[in-house]
Amino acid sequence: MIKSNKISALIITYNEANHIEAVINNISFTDEIIVIDSFSTDGTFEKLLEFKNVTTIQREFKNFADQRNFALKQATHDWVLFIDADERITDKLKTEIISTIKNHNNTVAFMVKRLYFFKKKRIRFSGFQTDTTYRLFKNDNVKYIKDKIVHEMPEINGKSSMLKNPMLHFCFDSAPHYKEKMEHYASLKALELHKKNKNANMMHFVIRPIYKFITNYIFRLGFLDGKEGFQICYLSAYGVYYRYKELKRLNMSSKI
Numbered sequence: 001m002i003k004s005n006k007i008s009a010l011i012i013t014y015n016e017a018n019h020i021e022a023v024i025n026n027i028s029f030t031d032e033i034i035v036i037d038s039f040s041t042d043g044t045f046e047k048l049l050e051f052k053n054v055t056t057i058q059r060e061f062k063n064f065a066d067q068r069n070f071a072l073k074q075a076t077h078d079w080v081l082f083i084d085a086d087e088r089i090t091d092k093l094k095t096e097i098i099s100t101i102k103n104h105n106n107t108v109a110f111m112v113k114r115l116y117f118f119k120k121k122r123i124r125f126s127g128f129q130t131d132t133t134y135r136l137f138k139n140d141n142v143k144y145i146k147d148k149i150v151h152e153m154p155e156i157n158g159k160s161s162m163l164k165n166p167m168l169h170f171c172f173d174s175a176p177h178y179k180e181k182m183e184h185y186a187s188l189k190a191l192e193l194h195k196k197n198k199n200a201n202m203m204h205f206v207i208r209p210i211y212k213f214i215t216n217y218i219f220r221l222g223f224l225d226g227k228e229g230f231q232i233c234y235l236s237a238y239g240v241y242y243r244y245k246e247l248k249r250l251n252m253s254s255k256i
Contacts, residue, residue: 008031012035020048026088035215078138109134127216142157192244208244212236
């Protein structure tokens with residue numbers, strides 16, 4: 001039975017042992033916590049079992065949209081708070097979420113700004129200064145677009161708005177960690193393009209990565225983030241290159 005003004009917190013995880021305890025404690029103000037784990041191998045699942053207030057379901061990962069839609073179906077309350085394991089709700093945002101749900105005035109979805117951190121250093125530029133994402137919804141008014149399998153987008157049935165307070169995003173533990181993330185996202189994006197019969201050419205391998213780096217490092221002021229800014233902008237450009245490398249591989253494989 002769906003209960004008004006109560007919150008179901010949803011997390012999808014894979015190998016998040018370094019973050020899982022902190023994020024569970026961070027969202028303890030919600031009325032239920034449901035984690036969809038993609039058969040983690042680093043002890044994430046075992047740590048989750050220690051929390052009596054958490055429902056953990058192991059499910060094979062197909063793509064982000066599919067996993068999030070499955071998670072939505074598990075929620076039993078009227079409101080859903082989606083959070084990634086490397087994100088944190090500040091005290092001000094927590095207070096705003098609770099107040100917003102009580103006085104939402106027919107708004108069914110809320111976006112939130114994210115403040116990025118590389119290890120413990122705040123990343124203020126490098127393309128992240130305008131990052132926002134949907135995180136709070138009325139459950140019956142949202143589903144994720146199936147064709148957007150990476151950088152997934154919710155389809156909102158109703159009015160949406162922006163929360164005033166940001167959340168924290170500890171997205172990068174190290175440069176190798178960010179590189180691994182970029183390759184994972186790039187592989188999914190390549191699959192999405194492959195399904196649309198897109199092809200890769202020399203422009204994709206050379207011009208687009210260079211354009212990505214220049215845009216983030218120069219025009220979006222990544223150089224002001226110091227050496228971390230250079231690493232992030234370089235790896236973001238590498239992710240573009242890797243995307244089309246994977247697309248080319250997929251296209252060639254389908255012709256065999």
